[in-house]
Amino acid sequence: MHRFLKFFVLLLSVVVGAATPLSAQWYCQYATWDSDTNGTGHQTASVAVFSENTFAALVATPGIRNFMVPYKNADSSHGRLYKYGYGSPATNVFQVWTDGLFDQVQMFNMYKITATKDSMIYGANNDLDHNILVFKLTRDTILIAPGNKRQPTGTNSIFGIEVDQAGYVYVCNDTTTGKTDDIKIYPPISSWTDLHNQTPSRTIDLPDGIYKGITASPDGKMIFVSDYGNRRILKYKGSVASGFTQDAGFNFTMSPTDSVAGGSLKPSVLGLAYLSPNNILFAATHVWRGGGTYYSYGKIFLINPKTGALVSTDSTISVINTAAWNFTITGGYNLRGSGTAYGNASGYTSNYDVEFDDKGNLYTQSYYGWTADKWKYNGTLPTITLTDVKPVEGVVPRSFDLGQNYPNPFNPSTTFDFAVPTAGHVVLRVYDVLGQHVETLMDDDVRGGVYHARYDASHLSGGTYFYTMTFNGQSQTKRMVLLK
Known part of the structure; x- marks a missing residue:
């Protein structure tokens, strides 16, 4: 295959496919072989993950090729279900979304795909109507989604795409200069018809610029977009029902030191993903299709979604240096x-x-390496507390206590009071009636005292829930009812 430079080196003492933590907290567990036997076939721009080691890799070379390659039970040498070709045989190969009759859309300059737990694949396509194309991974192939799901988005080129836990579909214009409705949020595909005329539930205007990524918190209350031209991430908060406003308290801008000697372009923010329940925003950074000059750079940042700061001052936790x-x-x-x-x-x-x-393993890709890659963390990642927690000044209790939430029943917000007699680690989690973990509200070190914790459950379905707090080996549980 074509490379910008090639050299031969002695084989290092590395077991193929083995995990090699070295001194890093993050390590690459495997990268699919760059070969005809298990490779993606060509330049790989995105990966959509269904479950551990099951994913689709998106091959995309502008105007030359665009197709998806599915993997199941993958590692470096196994898992690919089929191929379109490797190297030059993959030239002029464009996968087609088709209902089997007259409705056909060719994949063209689609650079981002994302997947949901029901095995659906959503892609931001750049045909003449800039369709959101929806596919489904079956036992051994990729077909169009049942019901012939696709949705034209207009005349603007699109790039980033995301789906939240309620099924809302977010798509973002590539370039926003002089344009409006730059982010379009469509209702779940269950409401889409074969007329393909679904209107967005909400739109957001972005500042003029170039945008290469979008993600949302599972509840859809936070939206993050990568402002590629200004090397920053913008955050919007609100809801589909009430609208969104930019959060001025969030600030992530890449450092001037994130650069490449001899390169005329600076790496910037591309793909984004939100890891729940840790509440960490991940940002892939590189130069979009920059070529061999930029192989020495490659970082994925772990970001606090409230502030924009890195989650730790320890770079082995908060920065994945893929180039190193x-x-x-x-x-x-x-x-x-x-x-x-x-x-x-x-x-x-x-x-x-x-x-x-769903186990928190990270997947990325190498565009010029023609691979899909799985990374793991050798430790326990921090959890960022999003719940509004305020201390009651001047009160030091004698014992640990978790109060009954109030009001109860409630809709949509309630308050928990809790007391801890000494400094220690507090974890507050919500569970459903089946005992399944819904979300983590707190996972923090606190000083001794009494606290109020405000909880907004507007993203949950009505019903009975339980909240459990653990503190220094002690645990208490209470029942609450959400009315909707």
Whole structure:
């Protein structure tokens, strides 16, 4: 396959496909082989994850090829269900969304896909109508979604796409200069018809710029977009029902030191993903289709979604340096080569996307390495508290106590009071009547005292829930009822 540079190196003492933590907290568990036997076939721009080791890789070269390659039970050497070709045989291959009759849309300049737990794949396509195309992963192939689900979005090019836990579909214009309705939020596909004329439930105007990624918190209360031109992330808060406003208290802008010597372009923010229940925003950063000059750079940042700060001052936690990993494993930035060597490094660093499975494992890709990659964290990630917690000044209790929420029943907000006699670690979680974990409201160190914790449950269905607090080995549980 074509590379910008090729060199031969001695094979390092690395077991293909094995996890190699080295001194890093983050490590690449596997990268699909860059070969005809298990490779994606060509330049890989995005990955949509269904469950652990089951995903679809999106191959995208502008105007030349655009198709998805599904994997199940994947590792570096196994899992690919089928291929479209490897290298030049994949030229002029464009996957087609079709109802089997007259309704056909060719995938064209689609750079981002995302998946949901019901095996649906959503893609931001750039045909003449800039359709959201919806596919479904079956046992052994990718078909269009039942009901022929697609939705034209207008005349503007689109790039980022996201689906929240309620099924709302978010799509973002690539370039917003002189345009409006830059983010369109469509209702769940269950309401889409074969007339393909669904109107957005909500739109958002963005500042003029270039945008390459979008994600939302599972409840849809926070939306994040990557402002590629200004090397920053914008945050909007609100709801589909009431609208969104920009959160001026959130600030993530890349440092001037995030650059590449000899490169005329600076790396910027591309793909975004929100990890729940840890409440961490992940941002893939690189130069979009920059080529070999930028193989020495590649970072994924872990960001506090409330403030925009990194989640830790320890960079082994808050920064995944994919380029440094490639150099450590292969001995260079462009030395992986084709074939079956180095099953735990992509080489040719060009990570544009980030996604998660239901176990919190991270997936990205290498555009010029022609791989899909799985990363793991060697430890326990922090959890960011989003609940509004305020201390009651001047009160130090004698014992640990979790109060009954008030009001109860409630809709949609309620308050928990709790007391801790000494400093310690507090975890507050919500469970449904089946005992399944719904979300983590607190996972923090606190000083001794009495606290009020305000909880907004507007994203939950009505019903009975239980909230449990643990403190220094002690645990208390209360019952609450959400009316809707």
